[in-house]
Amino acid sequence: MSLPAAKPHQWRLLIVVFFVVLAAYGVSPVVSNGDSYLVAPTSASIVNDFNLDISESIGPGTAGGIAWIGDGDSGVQTPGLSMTADPPVSEPVYDYFPWTTAMVGAVLYVVLLIPGALLGISFFDPRRMVAEGDAGLFNLIGGSVLTALMVAIVAATVDQIMAGRGADSRTRRRAVIATALVVAFGTSAWSVLSRAMWSQATSTLLVALLFYEVVRLEQAAPADRRPWGIALGATAAIAYTARPTNAVSVVVVGAWLLVQHRRQLLPYVVSGATVGAAWIAVNLATWSTLQPPYFSPERAAPESYLLEALAGNLISPNRGLLIFSPVALVAAVGAWTSLREGRQRSLIVLGVCIVVTHWALVSGAGEGWWAGSTYGPRFMADIIPALAFLSVPAVAKLVSQRSERSTRLRRATLALAAVSVLMHAPGAWSKPASCWSLEPPRVDEDTSRVWDWDDLQALEPVRVVLDGGSVRDAVLRRCDHLLDTAPA
Helix, strand or coil, rough: CCCCCCHHHHHHHHHHHHHHHHHHHHCCCCCCCCCCCHHHHHHHHHHHHEEEEECCCCCCCCCCCCCEEEHHCCCCCCCCCCCCCCCCCCCCEEEEECCHHHHHHHHHHHHHHHHHHCCCCCCHCCHHHHHCCCCCHHHHHHHHHHHHHHHHHHHHHHHHHHHHCCHHHHHHHHHHHHHHHHHHHHHHHHHCHHHHHCHHHHHHHHHHHHHHHHHHHCCCCCCHHHHHHHHHHHHHHHHHHHHHHHHHHHHHHHHHHHHHHHHHHHHHHHHHHHHHHHHHHHHHHHCCCCCCHHHHHHHEEEEECCCHHHHHHHCCCCCCCHCCCCCHHHHHHHHHHHHHHCCHHHEEEEHHHHHHHHHHHHHHEECCCCCCCCCCCCHHHHHHHHHHHHHHHHHHHHHHHHHHHHHHHHHHHHHHHHHHHHHHHHHHHCHHHHHHHHCCCCCCHHHHHHHHCCCCCHHHHHHHHHHCCCCHHHHHHHCHHHHCCCCC
16 A cells, blocks of 8 residues: 655654654663563564564563463463473463564564674674673564654644644644654653553554544545555454553444444455454464454453542542643643534544543553553553544644633643653653552552552652662662562
């Protein structure tokens, strides 16, 4: 499928956005290595052995991840394996988390072989990283690239919507830059997704692509919509393989097509089923089950803390979306503006349904809603593209209107954006802030910390300085002593 026609300066702008964001992510010192710990070994197995079994890599490089030993339901979930601590296993060993991100990582693995193997630069050699369990650089590069791509696709979506609204190139450029910067640095994109090869980094990239394709399909002439319907089905299916919560997007987009573009429903289903068949074939060959253990329906069982989790994912001081990214309120304003004006109501309803359903799903089912040892509202990161999409009508007015009222609204929005950036900066620039969840009592053991306004994760670097530490300590002080027995 060819890329949409666009003026050269627009594509130059998107390329500049990508590389500026990538550079900013690359110099941010915090690197996470939790759920992504086994991505590098799995990527190595894909490249070297054409399978997902990492049993040959057991050692220092696998000691921090969560593995699944054995096939299907007969397997055992275990938090980490080390050759020095455990006897060799005869069963196959797999990363417990979705393997789609490792497929992306396989590309990075091959690319890093150029300086690592051909030029002999050990620092970049992915084989050394896997063997020594030193995959921080692998995770940083991979997470940064995936997230910067997501930001660029969001920017392209904004540009496409603004073009559809008849905006001139200057107004479009302002909307693109404003939205891209807020998404890149005022959300969990900076503080979480770019810090490692989380499954959510891949997931959010695919969700962003999904919204871009939805917009292109909506704007295309009827005769030109079929390729976008096919693309939507494939993207939605791959997004589900990256993270099971994207079942929300699969269903919502399918329902939208049924109501608005019924002729594109069959291409959507067929292309999605094709991707699904390939995914199932790999699963059968690997786990002897249709879906990996991580996708087990048992993990989606309703929890009793639904009301607390719904509130916590929005307004808790250490996990609340509106606390860490108050600029997300602009999405509500944008959705209301569009509905009131009668512009593209079906698209707005689609975006709202994805946001609300995802919020309910991650709050009331499966894992602990506080997202374990992380920074800020990680489980709400998947809806960043949806929030950006819903914000466009409000952003369009803010960058185009010139009145006293619009000036006040721009200042208020700028203030919300500035607070959002300040809240997420510690997640990317302060290692003590990233270690906050592991400090005794750990959040997984005492979830009341999530609600403690006197123990703010975002202010952890400030606390380090007030306790006598240096600015360097507030940025770089590690917490290795807390990692030995920390849950992944």
